[in-house]
Amino acid sequence: MKLLNQNITDQYAHGTKHSLSLTTDAAYPQSMVQKTALALVAVGLLLLLAAAFGAANAQPAAWLATALVCIGAGGMVYAFKQYQHRQAGIKNNGVYQTSLTARGAAAWLLALVLTGFYVLLYWFPQLLGLGQNGAANTGLVHLFDPLSFLLKKQPASQWFVYGTLYTLAILVMGFKFMLKYRHNRYQLFRTASVMFFQLGFAFLLPEWLQRLHLPYNDFKNMWPLNYYFFFDWHLNELLQSGNIGRFMLFWGILMVVLVSPGLTWFFGKRWYCSWVCGCGGLAETAGDPFRQLSSKSLRAWQAERLLVYGVLVFALLMTALVLYTWFTGKAQVWFLNSYRLREWYGFLIGAAFSGVIGVGFYPLLGSRVWCRFGCPVAAILGIQQRFFSRFRITANGGQCISCGNCSAYCEMGIDVRWYAQRGQNIVRASCVGCGICAAVCPRGVLKLENAPLKNREALHIRQDGVWLPEENLF
Amino acid sequence: MHIAIIGNGIAGITAARYLRKLSSGCHISVISSETRHFYSRTALMYLYMGHLTYENLKPYEDRFWQKNRITLLHDHVNQIDFTQQCLHCSSGKVVYYDKLLLATGSKSNTLNCPGHNLQGVQGLYSLQDVQLMQQHTQGITHAVVAGGGLIGIEVAEMLRSKGIGVTFLVRENSYWNSILPPEESDMLNRHIRAHGVNLLLDTQIQAILPDEHGRVRAVMTTTGAEIACRFVAVTIGVQPNVDFLRQTGLEIDRGILVNQYLQTNLPNVFAAGDCAQLRQPLPGRKAIEQVWYTGRMQGITAALNLLNRETAYQPRIWFNSAKFFDLEYQTYGNVPPAPLPGQTQLYWQHPDGQKCLRLVYQTQTGALQGVNALGIRLRHDVAEKWLAQQTPAETVLTQFSTAIFDPEFTQPIEQALLNQYHLQNPGKQLRAVHKRSLWHTIFG
Structure with missing residues (x-):
């Protein structure tokens, strides 16, 4: 083996070119169905964004249902198609070569969006549409009023919005996680457990308690x-x-x-x-x-x-x-x-x-x-x-x-x-x-x-x- | 005392670590031209597939070496002067040593057919090989892997992870059947094909054909087929990396000949790991064992002997493991590809065809002699104890739950094993022994 130049290892450390796709698993390129499912998730998110600017004020119930179904169903179909034809087993292909999962531009963008959402949630809920001093909700919080009334007969707060999205994230991504680790029963049981506790104990039960005052x-x-x-x-x-x-x-x-x-x-x-x-x-x-x-x-x-x-x-x-x-x-x-x-x-x-x-x-x-x-x-x-x-x-x-x-x-x-x-x-x-x-x-x-x-x-x-x-x- | 170690693989680095552990006074230098720092060669495939980064491959943080006063020299030893006790390096540097450990590892075997040195034809051993493979496989759609061993299947998996079509040429009539019994081998044939690999058995490369730029265009097989491909991985085993040591006073056969203390024929010179060949192989074992853990054990043994603490190399019960795509393999003791006289085998396969277990035992005494597991994790210390104590197969079967190392909630297989045994031995009625009572399970 000849003496090689010094920076070969540096190339591994710094020179990785990131792919901007969601996963870089070239063995399983995204199908048409997957792309459609992903588009559905994007539509759902766009609906939420539009609602934040008041687009859903007239028909919040239908609007919210459409958005949540788009995100939930789209996410689950995407995940299902991702693992459908794959042998069960560990497939971390491309994790360190994908922008989103390897601190590339996509990761920074997502971090910015998430962080921004949290800043609004904690310190500027009125920008999300929380009604001030007894006023009715508007925007994004108003969008969630129908679901909130359904569950606890009260208008939504920014925390209800957050709790709903949080639960949805755990359920959809939990479903994906279970597909990914379907060969491992410890992972299946554990994930079913966190999904159950989030949906039942963290989300539904507290809302139901409030309904009973x-x-x-x-x-x-x-x-x-x-x-x-x-x-x-x-x-x-x-x-x-x-x-x-x-x-x-x-x-x-x-x-x-x-x-x-x-x-x-x-x-x-x-x-x-x-x-x-x-x-x-x-x-x-x-x-x-x-x-x-x-x-x-x-x-x-x-x-x-x-x-x-x-x-x-x-x-x-x-x-x-x-x-x-x-x-x-x-x-x-x-x-x-x-x-x-x-x-x-x-x-x-x-x-x-x-x-x-x-x-x-x-x-x-x-x-x-x-x-x-x-x-x-x-x-x-x-x-x-x-x-x-x-x-x-x-x-x-x-x-x-x-x-x-x-x-x-x-x-x-x-x-x-x-x-x-x-x-x-x-x-x-x-x-x-x-x-x-x-x-x-x-x-x-x-x-x-x-x-x-x-x-x-x-x-x-x-x-x-x-x-x-x-x-x-x- | 200055101890120089050539090679920073598992054997050389383990020796360096143990030298420091055992002696705070000696000077330790490790010389390697492959990388500056120790990395895990076994994980190279994960680097290519994007599971890991190069940083992840390093088992110790970079500052570890300075903290433990182990000098790392990123240089290549061209020549060793055994009489002057010095190393001549590519950089012009001359390193004098009091004692020397040769841990130069292996190099890939190459084909001896037309076109074997075309661009796009390579083996997989070093970090440089992975980098080369990344270049050679950029944007290609089809590759050929030649050689049905452990590296061949890894390369096939690597290529598949990039969506590259793979034709896998195996000389034997079933994958790895020089080591595995037919059932295991067949399970792997099916598994390999299930991953979209075109597995061609009884087939070798006849010639590799170039395009106009001197790059591989196709492969001609011994069966007369021409397979278009832009990359050929030659994975037909490795051999000790000792060429630069030939024509010196060092006695070399295939590897550097060492005694049980890992001493070579020259004073103050030792060898360990892939490059070392035991003059007297241990019973039932090979003279050269190119396995990660034997490299580690030899590294420790070499460190002790370098410090004059005479210690013979004594690996205990043979074991090994691998992962074939998604199928994990473990073996303990001796499982021959075909039963030997006086042996009985118990083979059980899960109905889904994704896991199996084989016990080999003496027909007369029932003493356990080997275990193969595919898709089932076994507990090393239990398996070793059974083999060392020649535990009868019936005892093993009734206590088999103690040897299971699969994740919690994995469906048990113990009863299925017993059923298989009963099927093979009509009239027997064994019952599984629960290792602990409920009380002990809960309250320890």
């Missing part, structure tokens, strides 16, 4: 992810709503102190993060095409620990002060004002981090930015998973070939290969148990397991027959 409650949304759970207005609302309200309060606390530690002990934090949680649900379905974008560097891991536990401390402090205020009526503790603090938490963490950055940056930083760097529930469950859980990802002896698929497709940025190639089980606080590392492994090296604690972090590797102890030098 009961407090809005998402029974699976746990404090401190649900950071307003202990806010005065929320506690008062629950306490004023009779037995059901008291049950909601009791259940919310039970989740934190008993249900979640118990389930985490048996199954790891995956029972929540990749089976139940709505943030996780979106990340696992709509975010799946972007999972490979999470950074695996040591630096990112350092930043992750600083940030996620920082947010946890912030959430604990804020909640403690809010409760102090609720019990004592005093808002000021030393230099901290509980009202100020919770406003800041809502702005910085609730809106900017979990919403704008968390989802808006999917196409740039990967699908689990919020879960990895910000979610306080993930932080708590992570500590439990690391120290008080039977969950681990088992590394299968000496089978690893260091190919790097597991690390690349870990949405939480865990360098899975680092453990797998030394034959060590993976026990990490951040692992959400999505199981994709095991799915993409070409050699059957990884398996998610709940098992007795003995040998939980074992090194399995057969070195050379003399059983060298692996010192932790590397």
Whole structure:
């Protein structure tokens, strides 16, 4: 082999030409049906956009139904055609050669659109048409009034619009995800679960409760992810709503102190993060095409620990002060004002981090930015998973070939290969148990397991027959 | 002490890592002209298919090497002066060593037919090969892959991922049947064809035909067919990359001859990985094993011996794995392509034809001797324990759930295996042993 020029590897690092099509799987070019389906989705989105400018004011119900059906049906037909004639199996062809999934121009554009939507949603809902001071809704929010009246006999809010689109995204992209991983029953069950919890627990049930004039409650949304759970207005609302309200309060606390530690002990934090949680649900379905974008560097891991536990401390402090205020009526503790603090938490963490950055940056930083760097529930469950859980990802002896698929497709940025190639089980606080590392492994090296604690972090590797102890030098 | 390592593949790099692990004092240099940093050769196909980037292929971050004081030299060794103990590099640099590890890996075998060196004809081994393949396959519609081994099927998959039509020429009358028993081999024939590959068995390349620019235009097969194509992948195996070491004092057969301590005939010179050939191969194993994990094991063994900690190379139970398109393959122990005398085989195949399992055991004692699995993941340590302890096949079958490594919720196959055994052995009634009670399952 002759000495080659230095920049060959640089060409791989920087010289990739991106395709602007949605997927670059040349083996399965898009059919006419697929293109039509995609056009249908575009029509649905255009209808929403037009409605935002008042185009649907006369006939919101028909307009909304058309838009949602276009997006839903178009998306599902597109996905179905994409996988219909393909052998079941891992097909990440072209992921790093497609603009949308490899941080190309399409990704930046999508990030801009998503981020912009979140900015409007959180800080300028009137621009989406939310009626101010009791006025009727207009524009996009008005478009969703018919559905809102149908479900809860009240006009829509920007959050109803958001919840509907969010649920639609999880259902359509969840359907696509199930087709993509149809050979893997863990993925099928898990995805069915997040779709069920989003549709039932996060969307329909709370709306139905409101129809009965009961407090809005998402029974699976746990404090401190649900950071307003202990806010005065929320506690008062629950306490004023009779037995059901008291049950909601009791259940919310039970989740934190008993249900979640118990389930985490048996199954790891995956029972929540990749089976139940709505943030996780979106990340696992709509975010799946972007999972490979999470950074695996040591630096990112350092930043992750600083940030996620920082947010946890912030959430604990804020909640403690809010409760102090609720019990004592005093808002000021030393230099901290509980009202100020919770406003800041809502702005910085609730809106900017979990919403704008968390989802808006999917196409740039990967699908689990919020879960990895910000979610306080993930932080708590992570500590439990690391120290008080039977969950681990088992590394299968000496089978690893260091190919790097597991690390690349870990949405939480865990360098899975680092453990797998030394034959060590993976026990990490951040692992959400999505199981994709095991799915993409070409050699059957990884398996998610709940098992007795003995040998939980074992090194399995057969070195050379003399059983060298692996010192932790590397 | 300065230890120089030629080659930054899995053997050389593992040796370097273990040298540093075992000795903080020695100087370690790794010289390679392929890439500056260690990358996973096994993942080259994913680079081409766009599953991974080159950065993803590196198992360690770039700063790892400096942190562990392993000097990486991106240079090519032209010549070794074994008496002066120095390496002459392309850049003109001369590197002196106290001890030397040769881990130069393999190179692709080439055809010896007309047109074998035309433009668009290549093997697949190095990063450069992948880059060349990217150039050669740009915008083409048809390619030929010649050679029915593990690399051939990978190249076929790579090409198919780009929508390129593939004709796959296999010398044998069934894919990889020099290694696989007929049923497994046949399952793969079907699988390959299901992926749109035109699989031609009993066929080899007779000649490669050029166009007016000296690029491949078509392939003439031994069956007399002419297949139009713009790319030919020659995947007929690899051989030790040792040509530059011939005509020196180093004893070389096909590879660099080493003893069980991986020492060559020259003082202070060791060899490991694909380029090394054991003078006395271990029982039932080959003298040259071009496998990722044996490279790793030899790297560790070489590191110990370089530091005078005499350690023989002793891989334990043979195992291997591969992925053929979507079908994963694992093998443990010894599964011959045809049953040997005194052996009995149990073969079970899922009705959908997408997974199968084969147990090979001694007819007399029932002792397990080998396992093949396609589409089923097995637990390495359980399989190894069974083989090492010569566990009777009946015990293996009743405890088979402990060896399953498939994702959770995968449909169990244990009962189907037992049924197959009962079918083959009328009168037997085995019952699956549940490994733990429910109480233990929940409370550990």
